[in-house]
Amino acid sequence: MAATVDDVPPTQTPAAPAARRRRVLMFPLPFQGHLNPMLQLAGALRARGDLDVTVFHAAFDAPDPARRPPEYRFVAVGEGVPSADLLPSGSDADFAGAVLRINDRLREPFRQALAEEEGGGGARCLVVDSNLRGMQLVAEELGVPTLVLRTGAAACLVAYLAFPALSDKGLLPPPSHDESVLDMPLEELPPLRLRDMVFSATTSHANMARCLDDLVAGTRSSSGVIFNTFQDLEGPDLHKIAGAVGVPVYPIGPLHKISSTTGATETSSLLSQDRTCLEWLDRQEEASVLYVSFGSLVSIDEAELVETAWGLAGSQVPFLWVVRHNLVSRSSSSSSRHASLQLPDGFAEATEGRGMVVPWAPQHEVLGHRSVGGFWTHSGWNSTLESVCEGVPMICRPRFADQMINMRYVQEVWRVGFELEGGLERGKVEMAARKLMCGEEGREMRKRAMDLRDKADKCIKEEGSSKSAIEMLLKRIMSF
Ligand code: UDP
Numbered sequence: 001m002a003a004t005v006d007d008v009p010p011t012q013t014p015a016a017p018a019a020r021r022r023r024v025l026m027f028p029l030p031f032q033g034h035l036n037p038m039l040q041l042a043g044a045l046r047a048r049g050d051l052d053v054t055v056f057h058a059a060f061d062a063p064d065p066a067r068r069p070p071e072y073r074f075v076a077v078g079e080g081v082p083s084a085d086l087l088p089s090g091s092d093a094d095f096a097g098a099v100l101r102i103n104d105r106l107r108e109p110f111r112q113a114l115a116e117e118e119g120g121g122g123a124r125c126l127v128v129d130s131n132l133r134g135m136q137l138v139a140e141e142l143g144v145p146t147l148v149l150r151t152g153a154a155a156c157l158v159a160y161l162a163f164p165a166l167s168d169k170g171l172l173p174p175p176s177h178d179e180s181v182l183d184m185p186l187e188e189l190p191p192l193r194l195r196d197m198v199f200s201a202t203t204s205h206a207n208m209a210r211c212l213d214d215l216v217a218g219t220r221s222s223s224g225v226i227f228n229t230f231q232d233l234e235g236p237d238l239h240k241i242a243g244a245v246g247v248p249v250y251p252i253g254p255l256h257k258i259s260s261t262t263g264a265t266e267t268s269s270l271l272s273q274d275r276t277c278l279e280w281l282d283r284q285e286e287a288s289v290l291y292v293s294f295g296s297l298v299s300i301d302e303a304e305l306v307e308t309a310w311g312l313a314g315s316q317v318p319f320l321w322v323v324r325h326n327l328v329s330r331s332s333s334s335s336s337r338h339a340s341l342q343l344p345d346g347f348a349e350a351t352e353g354r355g356m357v358v359p360w361a362p363q364h365e366v367l368g369h370r371s372v373g374g375f376w377t378h379s380g381w382n383s384t385l386e387s388v389c390e391g392v393p394m395i396c397r398p399r400f401a402d403q404m405i406n407m408r409y410v411q412e413v414w415r416v417g418f419e420l421e422g423g424l425e426r427g428k429v430e431m432a433a434r435k436l437m438c439g440e441e442g443r444e445m446r447k448r449a450m451d452l453r454d455k456a457d458k459c460i461k462e463e464g465s466s467k468s469a470i471e472m473l474l475k476r477i478m479s480f
Contacts, residue, residue: 023052023122024477025144027077027110029129029151030058030102031087032270032296033382036256037151037228038129039063042072043259044252049474051124054117056135058106060086061270075117078109089326093297094202095401096211103134103214111138118142124480125223133214140221145480147473148222152381154229154237154251155409156402157219159197161244162189163212172197173205191412192405200400219245224476228253228385231465232455233414250473252466254389254456256364256382270296274358277320278365284318287373287446290433291366291392293322294378298399299329304424306344311429313350317437320366321357367392373446374436376420379403384410391453393445395420395432416449 024045028038035057042053052073057063059076060083068074086105088098117123125145128136136146150157166172166186174181174194182195199208219225225245230253231238242249252258281289292312294300300308305328312319328342343357363383366372367390376395377383384406387394394417396407410417418441420432436442459466 025126027056027128030061040255040259078106092200096203096207099131107134133218148225154234158237196404224248227251228255230459250469252469271360273362281369281371284371289371290319290374292376295380298378307424307426309347311426315430315433317433319355379407388452389456391450393449
C-alpha cells in the first residue's frame with residue numbers, strides 16, 4: 001500500500017507559507033529502468049519534505065493507473081504522438097536513437113503541459129531524467145529551475161564525459177572491430193576497454209555523440225545532479241564528476257531503499273509482477289537459488305533461449321527465471337503473453353521442482369529473499385545496484401548502453417561477479433551457474449557482496465552519506 005501524507009514524518013525544513021504547498025515536478029524517461037528510480041525519488045522527497053509531486057509521463061508508456069501511487073498527480077504528455085519507434089527493443093537496441101526521437105516528439109506537448117501546470121503556481125523545480133534535454137530546455141525557457149536525475153552509475157557519467165576526447169583521439173568510433181583493438185584498455189578510464197564504450201552496433205556514432213552532448217550540457221546547466229548510487233560504492237567517480245560538471249552532486253542512493261512509497265517498484269512497474277515466486281522461494285534452501293533476469297529491454301534470439309534453458313537444466317542449480325513476454329526477438333511466439341510457451345519441449349519436466357519461470361518478478365523482494373544466492377543479470381544499473389544492496393553476487397551478460405560499463409565495475413572493481421562472455425552455449429551456462437553458486441570463487445564474491453550490502457545499509461542511516469545528501473538536496477529544492 002502506498003504511504004499517505006499522514007504516515008510520513010514531517011520535514012525539519014522551515015514551514016511553508018500556510019496557503020501554498022511546494023510542488024516538485026518530475027519527468028522520467030518512459031522506460032522501466034528510468035521510471036523506477038524517478039518514482040522512488042518522488043517517494044524519498046515526499047517523505048522528508050513538505051512537498052507535493054507532479055509526475056509528467058510519456059502517454060505512450062504510462063504507468064498502469066491501477067498501480068500508481070495515489071499521492072502523486074500524473075500528467076500524460078504527447079497523447080496521439082506516433083510511438084512505434086520510441087521504445088528501444090531487440091538484442092542490440094538503438095537506445096540513443098529512441099532518446100533523440102522522444103525528445104523531438106514530446107518537447108512541444110510538454111511546453112503546453114508545463115505551462116498549464118505552472119498556471120496553478122507553486123512549482124519549485126523540475127527533476128528531469130538526464131536523457132530528456134528537450135524537456136529541460138522547455139523548463140528553462142519557462143523559468144522553472146531544473147535538477148537532473150542520473151539513473152545510471154557515476155562510473156557511466158565519467159565514461160560519457162570522456163567520450164568527446166576519445167572521439168578526438170580517433171578511438172571512437174573504434175578504428176577497427178578487431179578483437180585486439182576492441183580489447184584495448186582505456187588508460188584514462190580504468191577498468192574500461194574500448195569495447196565498453198561502444199553503445200550498441202545499431203547506434204550510430206553521430207546519434208551517440210549528440211545524445212551525450214545533450215546529456216552533459218543538461219547536467220552542466222542544471223541546478224544539481226542526483227545519482228542513484230552511494231559514496232562508499234563510487235566515491236572516486238563521484239569526486240571526478242563534482243570537479244567536471246560544476247554543479248552540486250547529490251549521491252542519494254540506493255533509492256529503492258529510501259523511498260517512502262511502499263512497494264515502489266510494484267507501483268511503477270509497467271508489467272504485472274508474478275508474486276507466486278516468493279512462495280516458491282520460501283520452500284528453497286538458503287542461498288541456493290540462481291535468479292535469472294535480463295531486465296525490461298534486452299531480448300535474446302530463440303537459439304539463445306534454448307541454450308539458456310538447457311544450461312540451467314544441466315547445471316542442477318535451483319533457479320528462478322524471468323521470461324518476459326517479449327524476451328525473445330524475431331520469434332513467432334514472441335507476442336505470446338505466456339512465458340512457458342516460449343520454452344523448449346521437455347524443459348519443464350527436466351527442471352520440475354528445481355526451477356520456476358515467471359513473466360515478471362517482484363525483483364527487490366526476490367533479491368532480498370534468503371533463498372537467493374546469485375543473480376544472472378544483463379547488468380542494467382538498477383539490477384546491479386539492487387543486487388549489491390542485498391549482497392547477491394552476479395553472472396553478468398551485458399548487451400548494450402551502459403551495461404558493459406556496469407559489468408566491468410562488478411567484475412574488476414567490486415569483484416562481486418564475472419562476465420559470461422561470447423556466444424551463449426548450454427555448457428558455458430552450466431559452468432557459470434556452478435561457478436557462482438557452488439564454487440570457491442562464488443563464495444568469495446558473495447562475501448565481498450555482503451560487505452557492500454553492509455555499506456549500503458549504513459549510508460541510508462542517520463549520519464550516513466546518502467541521508468546527508470538527501471538533506472542537502474531538500475535544502476536546494478526549498479531554496480528555489
Ligand atoms: N524488474 C522487475 N522485475 C523483473 C525484472 C526487472 O521489477 O522481473 C525491475 C528491476 O527491479 C529494475 C528494473 O526492472 O528496477 C530494470 O532496470 P535495469 O536498470 O536493471 O534494466 P533495464 O530494464 O533498464 O534494462
